[in-house]
Amino acid sequence: MALFLIKRLAGLVLTLLVAALVIFLVLEVLPGDPAAMMMGVSATPESVAALRAELGLDGPAATRFLDWLAGFFTGNLGLSYTYRVAVGGLIAERLAVTVPLSLLALGLSLVLGVTLGTWAAAHAHRRSDLVIMGLTQLGLAIPNFWFGILLVLVFAIGLGWFPAGGFPGWAADPSLSARALLLPAFALAMPQAASLARITRSTMLETLSEDYIRTARAKGLSRGQTIRRHALRNALIPVLTILGLQFSFLLAGTIVLENVFALPGLGRLLIQAIGGHDLILIKSLVLFYVATAIIVNAIVDLAYGIADPRLRVGRT
Amino acid sequence: MLTLRDLSVSLRGRPVLRNLSLDLAPGETLGLVGESGSGKSMTALALMGLLPPGFVASGSIRLDGTELLGLADADLCRLRGRAMAMIFQEPMTALNPVLPVGAQIAEGLVLHGLMQPRAAREEAVRLMARVGLPDPARRARSYPHELSGGQRQRAMIAMAIACRPSLLIADEPTSALDVSLQVEILALLREIREETGMAMIFISHDLSVISAMADRALVLYGGLAMETGPTRHVIGRPAHPYTQGLIAAIPRGTAHTERLRPIPGQVPDLVRLPPGCPFAGRCALGDAHCAEAPPPLRTGLTALRCHHAEPAPA
Numbered sequence: 001m002a003l004f005l006i007k008r009l010a011g012l013v014l015t016l017l018v019a020a021l022v023i024f025l026v027l028e029v030l031p032g033d034p035a036a037m038m039m040g041v042s043a044t045p046e047s048v049a050a051l052r053a054e055l056g057l058d059g060p061a062a063t064r065f066l067d068w069l070a071g072f073f074t075g076n077l078g079l080s081y082t083y084r085v086a087v088g089g090l091i092a093e094r095l096a097v098t099v100p101l102s103l104l105a106l107g108l109s110l111v112l113g114v115t116l117g118t119w120a121a122a123h124a125h126r127r128s129d130l131v132i133m134g135l136t137q138l139g140l141a142i143p144n145f146w147f148g149i150l151l152v153l154v155f156a157i158g159l160g161w162f163p164a165g166g167f168p169g170w171a172a173d174p175s176l177s178a179r180a181l182l183l184p185a186f187a188l189a190m191p192q193a194a195s196l197a198r199i200t201r202s203t204m205l206e207t208l209s210e211d212y213i214r215t216a217r218a219k220g221l222s223r224g225q226t227i228r229r230h231a232l233r234n235a236l237i238p239v240l241t242i243l244g245l246q247f248s249f250l251l252a253g254t255i256v257l258e259n260v261f262a263l264p265g266l267g268r269l270l271i272q273a274i275g276g277h278d279l280i281l282i283k284s285l286v287l288f289y290v291a292t293a294i295i296v297n298a299i300v301d302l303a304y305g306i307a308d309p310r311l312r313v314g315r316t
Numbered sequence: 317m318l319t320l321r322d323l324s325v326s327l328r329g330r331p332v333l334r335n336l337s338l339d340l341a342p343g344e345t346l347g348l349v350g351e352s353g354s355g356k357s358m359t360a361l362a363l364m365g366l367l368p369p370g371f372v373a374s375g376s377i378r379l380d381g382t383e384l385l386g387l388a389d390a391d392l393c394r395l396r397g398r399a400m401a402m403i404f405q406e407p408m409t410a411l412n413p414v415l416p417v418g419a420q421i422a423e424g425l426v427l428h429g430l431m432q433p434r435a436a437r438e439e440a441v442r443l444m445a446r447v448g449l450p451d452p453a454r455r456a457r458s459y460p461h462e463l464s465g466g467q468r469q470r471a472m473i474a475m476a477i478a479c480r481p482s483l484l485i486a487d488e489p490t491s492a493l494d495v496s497l498q499v500e501i502l503a504l505l506r507e508i509r510e511e512t513g514m515a516m517i518f519i520s521h522d523l524s525v526i527s528a529m530a531d532r533a534l535v536l537y538g539g540l541a542m543e544t545g546p547t548r549h550v551i552g553r554p555a556h557p558y559t560q561g562l563i564a565a566i567p568r569g570t571a572h573t574e575r576l577r578p579i580p581g582q583v584p585d586l587v588r589l590p591p592g593c594p595f596a597g598r599c600a601l602g603d604a605h606c607a608e609a610p611p612p613l614r615t616g617l618t619a620l621r622c623h624h625a626e627p628a629p630a
Binding site: 229 | 364366389390393394395396397398401402404406409410411412413414415423424427428459461472475476
C-alpha cells in the first residue's frame with residue numbers, strides 16, 4: 001500500500017512539473033514585454049530595463065523557472081504587474097469565492113445527477129424515465145452561462161430571491177454571500193448533473209441485471225432497499241471516473257460564470273490578468289488550475305479503492 | 317406445505333412453463349431435472365416471485381396455506397428469505413462484490429426482524445462456521461473476491477439458511493464447482509436438511525446429483541413435466557422416452573471404446589414450443605399427432621405425459 005502511494009505521488013509530482021514547464025515555456029515564447037507594457041509608449045529604454053530588473057525579468061530562463069517553482073513553497077510568487085500586490089495573496093483571497101462555488105456545484109451535480117439517474121433506471125422505459133432523459137438532453141445542450149443568465153432573470157430580477165451578481169464577502173455578510181453563490185453554482189452544476197444522470201442511469205441499469213441483485217431480492221429486500229443497499233455503490237464506481245474528468249470542466253465553467261455573476265473569484269482574476277497582460281499572474285493562475293485538476297483526479301484514483309474492495313492494493 | 321396447481325409461465329402470451337402441479341411435504345426433497353432451457357430455473361423464479369420482467373405466472377402456488385401468485389411485492393418480501401430461500405448457481409457473481417460476506421449473511425436476519433445488527437453479525441459468524449468456512453470470524457470481514465468458489469457457495473448457503481426457511485430452493489448449487497467440491501457441498505446440504513427439517517427443491521441437469529439428493533424427481537422438458545415419481549423409480553425404471561434418453565446419455569466412464577449416446581436433435585426454444593409434446597421432434601416414438609395435442613397424463617409406478625409410452629404398473 002505504501003509503495004503504491006509513493007508511486008502515485010511520484011507520478012503526480014512529475015505531471016505537475018511537466019505542466020509547469022509547458023506553461024512557463026508557452027508564456028516565455030509569447031511576444032510582448034510586460035515591463036514595456038506597464039511603462040507605456042512614452043517610457044525610455046533605461047526605465048524599461050530598470051523595471052525589468054526590478055521584476056526579475058532579466059535573468060536566464062532556467063533561473064526564473066526555478067525561482068517561480070520555489071515560490072509555490074515559499075509563498076513568494078512575485079508581484080502582479082497590474083495589481084502591484086503579491087500574486088500569492090491575490091490567489092488566496094480569490095479562493096474564498098471559487099472554492100465554495102466549485103464545491104457547491106460539485107455537490108449539487110452529484111446529488112441531482114445520481115438521484116435523477118437512479119430514479120430513471122428504477123423506472124426504465126416508463127414516463128418518468130423519458131421525462132428525466134429529455135431534461136438531461138436539454139441540460140447538456142444548453143450552455144451554462146446562458147442558463148445562468150436565465151436564472152438571474154427569473155430568480156434574481158423577477159422573484160428577487162437571490163442577488164443578481166456581486167459578492168459582499170464572507171466577513172461582511174455571510175448569508176448574502178452564500179445566497180450569491182447559489183445561482184451560479186446551480187448554473188455550473190446543470191450540465192454536469194445532466195451527464196452524471198445519464199451515466200448513472202446506464203450503469204445502474206447494468207448493475208440491476210447482476211446476479212447479486214437477484215440474491216438480494218431473494219433475501220427479502222424490496223426493490224428500493226436493493227437499489228439503495230446493493231446496487232447504488234456498485235453503480236457509482238464507474239461514475240467516479242467521470243466525476244474526476246468532469247471536475248476539470250467544472251473548473252473551466254467557474255471562469256465563465258464568475259464573469260457572468262460578477263463574482264470576485266479566481267476565474268474573474270484570470271480574465272482580468274489576461275486583459276492586462278499580467279503574465280506573472282497568468283502563469284501562477286494557470287498552474288493553479290492545472291494542479292487542482294490533476295490532484296482531484298489523483299484523489300478519485302484513491303477513492304476507487306474505498307468504493308471497490310476488489311481494487312484495494314496490498315490486502316489479502 | 318408447498319402445493320403447485322397448474323403453474324404456467326408465459327412470455328408475451330407464449331407459454332414457457334405449462335401446467336406444472338406438484339406437492340411437497342415438510343422435510344421432503346424434490347429434484348427438478350432437465351436440460352438447460354427446460355424451464356427449471358423459471359419454475360424456481362416463479363416460486364420466489366422473481367420472474368424477469370415480461371414473464372407472467374398463472375395457476376396457483378400455495379406455501380403453508382398462503383397463495384403466492386397475485387401477492388403484492390411487499391408481502392412477498394416478508395416471505396422471501398424467511399419462509400423460502402434460494403441458492404443460486406453462480407457463486408462467483410451471486411454475492412455483492414463491495415460488501416463483506418458476513419454483512420451479507422447477517423442482512424436477512426435484521427431485515428426480517430429476527431435479530432439486532434450486533435447479534436446478527438455474531439450469528440453470521442456461527443453460520444459461517446456451520447457451513448464449514450475456515451476462520452469464520454476473519455472470513456466474515458472478507459469480500460467475496462477474497463474467497464474461493466467453494467467458499468463462496470458455502471457463504472451463499474449460510475445466507476440462505478440464516479432465517480431457517482421451511483423451503484430451500486437450490487438452483488444448480490454445485491454445477492459451477494469441481495467434482496470433489498460438489499461432493500462436499502451436497503453432503504453439507506444433506507446435513508443441514510437433517511438438522512433443520514426443511515423441504516428442498518433441488519434443481520440440476522445432473523441425474524447422479526438428483527439421485528443423491530432427492531426423494532422424488534420431476535423430469536422437465538420444454539416447460540412440461542414429462543415424468544415424475546420416487547427418484548429410484550424415475551431413474552431405475554424410467555418409462556418416458558425422454559427420461560430413458562437422458563439416462564442412456566449418462567457417460568458410464570468404463571471404457572474409452574464406448575461412445576456417448578446423446579439424444580438426437582436440440583432442445584426447443586422455450587418461447588417457440590409446439591402446442592403438443594415438446595419432445596415430439598426428437599422422440600423415437602414421435603409421430604405427427606404428438607406435436608399437435610398435449611400428451612395425456614398416465615400414472616403407474618411413475619406419472620408421465622406421453623401419447624405412446626405407459627408407466628410400469630404400481
